[in-house]
Amino acid sequence: MTTPTPTTPTPTTTPPRTTGAHTPGPRTTRAHTTAPRTARPRTAAPPRTTRQRQRQRRFTLTVAVLVVMLAATVIGSAMVGQFPLAVADIVASIGRRLGLVPVDAAAQFADGALWNVRFPRIALGLIVGAALGIAGTMMQGMFGNPLAEPGVIGVSAGCAVGACAAIVFGLDWAGAATVPVAAFVFGLITTFAVYFLSRSTGRTQILTLVLTGIAVNAVASALIALCVFLADTASREQIVFWQLGSLNGASWISVATTAPFLLLGGVGALISAGKLDLLALGERQARHLGVNVERLRVVSIVCVAILTSAAVAYAGIIAFVGLIIPHLLRLLVGPSHRLLVPASALGGALLISLADMLSRTLVPFADLPIGMFTALVGGPVFFVLMRRSLRGGTGMP
Amino acid sequence: MAPIESEVIPSLPVTVTDETGTAVTITDASRIIALDLYGTLADTVVGLGLGDNLVGRGSTNTSPELADLPVVTQDGHQLNGEAVLALEPTIVLTDTSIGPREVQDQLRASGVAVVFFASTRTMDSVAEQIHAVADALGVAKAGEELAARSVQGIADAQDEIAAMTAGIDPLRIAFLYVRGNGSVFFILGEGSGADDLITSIGGNDVATAAGISGTKPANSEALLALNPELILVMSSGLESTGGLEGLLGRPGVSDTIAGQNRRVVDMNDGQVLSFGPSTGAVLHSLSAAVYAPSELRP
Numbered sequence: 001m002t003t004p005t006p007t008t009p010t011p012t013t014t015p016p017r018t019t020g021a022h023t024p025g026p027r028t029t030r031a032h033t034t035a036p037r038t039a040r041p042r043t044a045a046p047p048r049t050t051r052q053r054q055r056q057r058r059f060t061l062t063v064a065v066l067v068v069m070l071a072a073t074v075i076g077s078a079m080v081g082q083f084p085l086a087v088a089d090i091v092a093s094i095g096r097r098l099g100l101v102p103v104d105a106a107a108q109f110a111d112g113a114l115w116n117v118r119f120p121r122i123a124l125g126l127i128v129g130a131a132l133g134i135a136g137t138m139m140q141g142m143f144g145n146p147l148a149e150p151g152v153i154g155v156s157a158g159c160a161v162g163a164c165a166a167i168v169f170g171l172d173w174a175g176a177a178t179v180p181v182a183a184f185v186f187g188l189i190t191t192f193a194v195y196f197l198s199r200s201t202g203r204t205q206i207l208t209l210v211l212t213g214i215a216v217n218a219v220a221s222a223l224i225a226l227c228v229f230l231a232d233t234a235s236r237e238q239i240v241f242w243q244l245g246s247l248n249g250a251s252w253i254s255v256a257t258t259a260p261f262l263l264l265g266g267v268g269a270l271i272s273a274g275k276l277d278l279l280a281l282g283e284r285q286a287r288h289l290g291v292n293v294e295r296l297r298v299v300s301i302v303c304v305a306i307l308t309s310a311a312v313a314y315a316g317i318i319a320f321v322g323l324i325i326p327h328l329l330r331l332l333v334g335p336s337h338r339l340l341v342p343a344s345a346l347g348g349a350l351l352i353s354l355a356d357m358l359s360r361t362l363v364p365f366a367d368l369p370i371g372m373f374t375a376l377v378g379g380p381v382f383f384v385l386m387r388r389s390l391r392g393g394t395g396m397p
Numbered sequence: 398m399a400p401i402e403s404e405v406i407p408s409l410p411v412t413v414t415d416e417t418g419t420a421v422t423i424t425d426a427s428r429i430i431a432l433d434l435y436g437t438l439a440d441t442v443v444g445l446g447l448g449d450n451l452v453g454r455g456s457t458n459t460s461p462e463l464a465d466l467p468v469v470t471q472d473g474h475q476l477n478g479e480a481v482l483a484l485e486p487t488i489v490l491t492d493t494s495i496g497p498r499e500v501q502d503q504l505r506a507s508g509v510a511v512v513f514f515a516s517t518r519t520m521d522s523v524a525e526q527i528h529a530v531a532d533a534l535g536v537a538k539a540g541e542e543l544a545a546r547s548v549q550g551i552a553d554a555q556d557e558i559a560a561m562t563a564g565i566d567p568l569r570i571a572f573l574y575v576r577g578n579g580s581v582f583f584i585l586g587e588g589s590g591a592d593d594l595i596t597s598i599g600g601n602d603v604a605t606a607a608g609i610s611g612t613k614p615a616n617s618e619a620l621l622a623l624n625p626e627l628i629l630v631m632s633s634g635l636e637s638t639g640g641l642e643g644l645l646g647r648p649g650v651s652d653t654i655a656g657q658n659r660r661v662v663d664m665n666d667g668q669v670l671s672f673g674p675s676t677g678a679v680l681h682s683l684s685a686a687v688y689a690p691s692e693l694r695p
Contacts, residue, residue: 082480109485112507117478176498232612233574233583234434234494234516241475248477249499251506365469365480 059339062332066346070126073353077122080361083113090114116251124250124258125356126349128311129321131262133348134269135307136322137329137340141276142300143206146330149323150308153213153301157220158190159183159312160243164227167238179242180254180313187309190216195301203294244369245316247356254314261310266345268303272296273337280335320375321348324382331389351378401542405446407535415533416492416513423510425487426534428452432470434494435518437673439463441530442490444543444674452484455495457667470495478503490530492516518590518672520597524548527674543674550677555597558684562599568687570600571625571655573615575634575644582647584615584623590670591629598684600627617649627687628655631666662686 079087093114095101132150139148150156165171166182174181198204198212228239275296278286283293308322329343355373362368410424429450431438436457442448448462453469467484470476478500481489488510491501505511512533514526524544531540562568572591574583585591586602586609595602603623604613630644638644641661645651655661664686668679 082477083483108508109482112503112509113479113482116503116506117482176502229614232589236612238496246475246497248475249497249503251499251503254499360477360479365467365477367475367477 055334055336055339059333059343062329062343063346066343066350070346070350070353073350073357074122074126077125077353077357078114078118080357081113081118082361082364083110083118085110085113120252120255121247121250121356121360122353123252123255124314125247125352127255127258127262128247128315128318129347129349129352130345131258131265131307131311131348132318132321132352133325133344133346134262134266134341135304135311136324136348137326137337137344138269138272138276138300138304138307139322140326141272141279141337141340142297142304143210144280144282145206146327147323150304151217151322152210153304154190154194154216154220155187155305155308156312156317157217157224158193159187159309160317161190161220161223161227162186163242163313163316164224164231164239167235167242168227168231170235176249177253177257180257184309184313187312188305190220191301191305191309195298204297241369242316245318245371245374246359246367246369247315247352248360248367250314258310258314261306265303265307265310266341268299268306269341270338272299272303273341276300276337277335315370317371318352318374319371320378321351324378325351328378328382328385331385400444400446400448401539401546403446403539403542405536405539407447409535411532411535413512413529413533416515419513421510421512421533423488423512423533423535425510426450428485428487429490429534430469430481430484430486430488431455431490432476432495433490433492433514433516435671435673436667437518437526437671438490438492438514438530440671440673440675441527441543442534444527444547445531445534445536445539447534447536452486453481455667457671459665459667476500482507482509488512488533490514490533518670520551520593520672520676523551523672523674523676526672547674547677550674551597551680552677554677554680554684557681558597558599558688561684561688567599567601569603569624569626569654570595570598570629570687571603571620571623571627572629573644574612575630575638575647577637578639578643582615583612584609584620585612586610590672593672594670594679594683595629597680598687600687615649617647620649621652624653626654626658626660628653628661629669629683630661630663631669632663633666635661635663 078090089110092101093107093111096103096107096111097115135150139150139152140146142148143152160183162182162185163179166179171178171182194209194212194216195204197216198208200208228236231239275286275291278289278291279293279296281289287293325347326340326344329340329347333339333343351374352370354377355370358373359368359370407426409426410422412420412422414420426447427450429442429447430453431442431451432455434457436455439451439454439458442451443460443462451463451466454463454466455470456468469481469484476495476497481500481504486509489501489504490512492514494516501511514529515522524547527544527547528540531537531543572585572595574585575581584604586604588610589612592602592605603625607623628650635641635644639646641659644661645656645659650656662683664679664683668675669683671679
């Protein structure tokens, strides 16, 4: 499944052929010439080519595998934790919550550990992972560059500034939600600042967007450094750990407040998917094909800002997911965003779930930063896939 | 930390309004976890005679009678909610120096009585905090006793110090917070607790005098300008930076009067700034180390 095999393109998809070593341009062209110009689903455009069928098959297979792995991880995650519980206890606790089993006062702590700590944390992990996966996919699609990730347009750095400021100045107007709210709002503000600063005569260019992002990121880092300087020992420690990322402290409230943003961003991503495919042909070509590139860019930036800010607000900075997950799945399902967006959502959720399972169980009484594990788990997997696909001759996406 | 002498039986339930303004009802004090960065709350519980009810400790609670308890918090902000719940506490005493805050909320949501206390630690807050902890555990009377003993201990120590320092100029002292060899090198100023501590042992806190408040990164030249005659540090901090030689190797330190005379006093991290029932003893030993080291060395 992980070794893509070269296929013979049919006459209708005749791309500029590349042999052996590959250049980015022709490949993206080849990848998208099959896309119908209208936004109708691909399956409605007969006759289907071998290539389409094969891609569809691989997508189905990948999604099936991801769903199964994700389900297994979620169930596994629910079974392990620092509160030792047998499977039967967990099932009984779920039964109690559903009203199927009578309430048991002796199980107060078990119920607490499961319903106030473990389950919301698993749910938040899924949401955060999916959001970061989708955001990364959109960024790479919008920039037409596989090195793009949400950090480029300053989202994460903006969130960090908000969180650090809230921590240092001891803000408390929203109780425990103050830091997440500050992070979310600052993330949005920073992203929109990057967009508007890079806009000139009603348009943005990718290069200016990237450069403005670099400048704004630098200012944000300076503000974070200032916060670290101003902080007392306890706040300083809090800042450091916030920047390493953690799902510790997840609650149903955090799940309920993050989920709508995932939904919003996810729908935005799916709607834009077809246009992002056309954008891969190049800006001018996309414009000729009827894509309002500027509007697509705004929609993408808004989606990325919402998704990333919501994820980062509660979880802190989790490196690597937004960059690597879309990459990895492009190797598996190909570059079409219609397939890539849902696949990346699943992939991101899977990676975060696995990483969080490790970070909350490995060291007794402690909670390890999750960013460490996303890189530790994702890095080698990515490397292996990349090597295999290089041997397979299809090159990097 | 010796507990008070009278026998203590909690009279519960009690309802207290904690530091965050939340009304908390405590019905059972049989399984206690006390969590704060300095370990003062656990120290207080022991002092109140309920040490046997503790089911977990922080890494700063280093006293031998607590040694067998599991360490719930390594340092600061990585509490694991499930792990704390697994100890099945009936009451958690804590403050904002430990987190993340959401974990305490999770505990509360799971039916554990979570009581927040003030996280400020000063000489004046000692009695007040002992009363607050005692009230939450339903042992107000024991609280009176322990608070009186602690205040008396501090007063005794201060009398002793006054006698020791009679006729000499206040010693210029700086409290440095140092960890490892990197950039964790801070000077503690006004409001950090170090100011109170230094004044209480009859010293002159050079950082506060220079207008430094809170915890500030120690700039080598600023340290030279402060020019303390004695440097206070935490024991494991000193160890982590390579002992006395390591500390003196940091730019600026060896050129101060304290550095030239190698006059550095270190004290247990968990005790030195705890401001609780042990503070009288802290002042006693610290002043002995500062003013009369040779006579009192065993």
